Amino acid sequence: MLITYHSVTGNTEKMAEGVADGAGAVVGTTVNLKRVSEVTTEDLLSADAVIIGSPVYFGSVSGEVKVFLDNWFLKYGVFRDAKMRNKVAAAFVTGAAISNGKETAMLAIHAALLMNQMVIVSPGGALGAYGASATTGPDSPGIDEKKLESARALGKRVAEFAAILQRGSRT
Template identity: 45%
Template sequence: MKSFRRLFIFSSLLLGLFATATAQPVVLVTYHSKTGNTQGMAEAVALGAAQVEGVKVVLKSIAETTTEDLLEAAAIIVGSPVYNANVSPEVQAFISSWPFEDAPLKNKIGAAFVTAGGISAGEELTQMNMLQSMLIFGMIVVGGPDWTAPFGASAIVGEPPFLEEAGIAPQFLKKGEGLGRRVAELVVRMNQ
């Protein structure tokens, strides 16, 4: 199932590259993942965004993401594992490296997603930390598609019944897809 899902995501992203010769607004999904869980959520977010016509979706780890990627994106969706009710040090360093002078990220859409080991282990605090940082950069922040995901998407992967060995539970992947789709829909609306 994981390999099929990755193949589908890759195919969707590849089709997005060739869908049209005109420049499409970019939805950048970028993440840090030590164990693969946040990467799995990133793939779900990218899949949701790729379901929307009129956008190009770029999926990269933060280590691969350049300043040029940030500047070219109409939307930036950042994913982090939860470390002590905060983003990982790698994500903090990444956000701290964003260009600030002359506000080049102003009016870009920003959104967040996280993975955490346990229920009530700091998911919403971590999402809020990322969203607050985006606000400092003048970004327009959005949450998920409904009241069950107001701060973005999150997944629990280390507390029963949500154990890492079973993979990310489908309801969390669905929230990731919903976040990606909502952000992409807003990008299309803002670029009409």
């Protein structure tokens, strides 16, 4: 499983680590945790599942995450031949306010994943206020244990779903 993210303040990175902890708790899951700038074509092709995390800027993903997703066509070459088809995918975001556009940022990631014919696994709960997102502004607790638990739950859910698909593809 590839868990990739962009983080400036460390909040999205901390959530990514929580997602990785949850995924790693599922027997048989190998986790590859990388910044989006470090991901290679082989990382994408070898992953059964991809989870992407981004901070929210002006109601959307960070520029780095947008470039990463845009590169699926040109740099990585996985879009044209649907090389990510039927792989499991999910997203998580962090933002400075209660909403701050977390819902729209997460949907932007989902749109890119769906265009690559991937299977989206939801984090559970509402996309922005609950689920796999965190409020990190000056009046918030930042990445507290409650948010880390939601990140772990996302990682675990995606890893379990990917394992089910892997078992099914062998029969």
